[in-house]
Structures are given as structure tokens and as C-alpha cells.
Amino acid sequence: MSRTLPRTLQVAAPGTLGSMTPEESRLLDKLDLTRLPRHIAVIMDGNGRWAQRRHLPRVAGHSSGTKSARITIETCARLKIEALTLYAFSVENWRRPKAEIDFLMQLLRDYLRKEMPLIQKNDIRLRFLGRLEELPDGVQRDVREAAEKTAGNQGMTLCVALNYGGRAEIVDAINSILAERNGSHERLTEERLSKYLYTDGLPDPDLLIRTSGEMRVSNFLLWQIAYAEIFVTETLWPDFNRARLLEALLEFQKRERRYGGIREGETSSEKPARVAVQ
Ligand code: FPP
Numbered sequence: 302m303s304r305t306l307p308r309t310l311q312v313a314a315p316g317t318l319g320s321m322t323p324e325e326s327r328l329l330d331k332l333d334l335t336r337l338p339r340h341i342a343v344i345m346d347g348n349g350r351w352a353q354r355r356h357l358p359r360v361a362g363h364s365s366g367t368k369s370a371r372i373t374i375e376t377c378a379r380l381k382i383e384a385l386t387l388y389a390f391s392v393e394n395w396r397r398p399k400a401e402i403d404f405l406m407q408l409l410r411d412y413l414r415k416e417m418p419l420i421q422k423n424d425i426r427l428r429f430l431g432r433l434e435e436l437p438d439g440v441q442r443d444v445r446e447a448a449e450k451t452a453g454n455q456g457m458t459l460c461v462a463l464n465y466g467g468r469a470e471i472v473d474a475i476n477s478i479l480a481e482r483n484g485s486h487e488r489l490t491e492e493r494l495s496k497y498l499y500t501d502g503l504p505d506p507d508l509l510i511r512t513s514g515e516m517r518v519s520n521f522l523l524w525q526i527a528y529a530e531i532f533v534t535e536t537l538w539p540d541f542n543r544a545r546l547l548e549a550l551l552e553f554q555k556r557e558r559r560y561g562g563i564r565e566g567e568t569s570s571e572k573p574a575r576v577a578v579q
Pocket of ligand 1: 366
């Protein structure tokens with residue numbers, strides 16, 4: 302099955318990224334701004350190791366990671382990426398020490414308050430993906446308010462995955478469908494299930510970035526990343542910056558995307574040089 306994605310994306314204007322280092326300019330020059338991913342998902346990993354290497358408490362890595370989040374969000378918004386999803390807290394992260402969980406929750410609340418001007422300036426719409434009803438009351442209130450305040454924005458959608466699990470999301474979707482059935486025997490299709498996922502209305506991620514070198518998906522967007530290109534970098538999340546993001550985008554543009562089909566221009570009557578890979 303071949304799939305062509307509609308390009309609804311406006312092309313970012315040159316100079317959009319403001320002042321740049323020579324390395325960033327060199328990378329940006331190589332980038333084809335008409336072929337950027339529509340949706341980028343990021344597993345922000347390595348905060349603890351970053352802190353450990355500096356003999357700092359783990360939470361210092363999380364604090365430092367907010368700077369990488371900021372630069373990634375602003376750069377993607379300015380490049381007119383349609384959606385960016387950041388994995389901030391998984392359903393498994395409740396297994397961490399309470400002090401670290403409390404710190405992460407407070408960090409998110411502070412972040413939303415502090416970064417709201419940047420979010421509004423860049424016309425970003427905020428969405429939160431996950432079992433939000435299980436979060437502490439104050440966090441629930443803040444994320445609801447942040448989503449409401451930015452609901453009318455027209456730029457990039459920034460999704461923060463919070464108390465998120467890919468399997469939990471699929472189970473929640475199926476339970477919602479069962480609850481709505483009312484005796485109907487409508488068949489379940491991929492399209493119908495997609496409408497009940499937290500990401501309803503968003504394109505599937507084209508690019509999944511994972512920092513800190515781990516080759517795992519970690520229960521992130523299991524349904525949605527079916528055909529995402531995966532980019533794993535050894536860089537720890539607090540060291541992830543604009544140059545590293547541009548490198549990930551360049552790598553994405555080198556990939557040949559076939560969605561289980563065969564290469565463009567290649568016909569099945571030709572002797573296959575290699576069998577189409579799923
Ligand atoms: C993984 O590193 C990171 C997290 C569980 C939290 C991610 C949160 C932030 C970066 C805070 C900023 C983000 C937003 C959206 C406010 P780890 O602790 O698992 O690192 P390790 O694998 O080296 O231990």
C-alpha cells in the first residue's frame with residue numbers, strides 16, 4: 302500500500318530562525334524546507350545520566366532539560382512543523398522516587414507558567430496526551446488552563462505526553478468505543494480506532510527522535526509511529542540543541558519512505574535488486 306501525505310504545511314520563510322551559529326546556518330542551508338516532517342515526536346531521555354556525569358542530583362538534569370525543550374519547541378514552531386509531541390512523563394514513571402515525581406510535576410507547572418509568553422508569541426496550541434485525570438489536582442488545573450488559553454492559536458500543535466502510555470491509550474480508546482456502542486455493530490476499523498486516540502486530528506509522527514542512545518520505543522505512541530522514521534542520537538537530552546535538531550531533520554530527508562511499498566519508479570516487472578522491506 303502506498304500512501305501520499307497531503308502537504309498542508311506552509312514553508313518556513315528563510316531567516317525564520319533568527320540569529321544562528323555558523324554550524325546552525327550550515328545545517329539549515331542543507332535542509333529542504335518543503336520536505337520537513339509534519340509531526341515530530343521526541344523521547345527526551347538522558348537527563349539523569351547528564352546530571353550524574355556532573356555529580357549533580359538527577360533532578361538537575363530535568364531542570365536543564367527544560368532548556369532543550371524550549372529550543373526544540375521554538376525551532377519547530379518557526380520551521381512551521383505542524384505538530385511536536387514531547388514525552389514528559391510516562392505511566393511507568395510513577396515507579397520513580399516520590400521526590401523526583403513531585404519535582405517533575407512542579408517543573409511542568411513552572412514551565413507552563415514561565416513559557417506561556419513564548420508559546421503565545423509563537424501561536425502554539427497546547428494539547429496534553431495521557432490519563433490526565435490521574436494527575437495531581439493542581440497539575441490537572443494548570444494543563445486544562447494552558448490548553449484552554451491556547452486553543453485558538455493557529456500555529457504548531459505542541460502535545461505534551463503526560464501520564465502517557467501507548468498501551469494505555471489503545472485500551473482507553475477501545476473502552477470509549479465499547480461505552481459508545483449502544484447496541485450498534487459498527488465494525489472497528491483503523492480509521493475509527495484512530496479517532497478515539499488522544500492524538501485524534503493530528504497526523505501520525507513522520508519522525509521519532511530519541512536522545513541518549515537507547516534503542517527502545519518505551520511505550521510511546523505505539524499505534525501512531527507505525528511508519529515513523531526513527532532517529533536515535535547519543536546526545537543526552539539536556540545537550541540536545543538546535544544544531545542536533547537540524548541534523549535529525551537532515552537525516553530524515555535522506556530516508557526513503559516506502560510505507561511497505563516499493564521504490565518510486567520501480568515496477569514489479571523489473572528484476573528486484575532487493576525485496577521490498579516492510
Ligand atoms: C528522561 O530522562 C526524562 C524524563 C522522564 C522527564 C522529561 C522531562 C523534562 C525534560 C522536563 C522538561 C519538559 C517539559 C515539557 C516541561 P531520565 O531521567 O530517564 O534519564 P536517564 O535515563 O539518564 O536516567
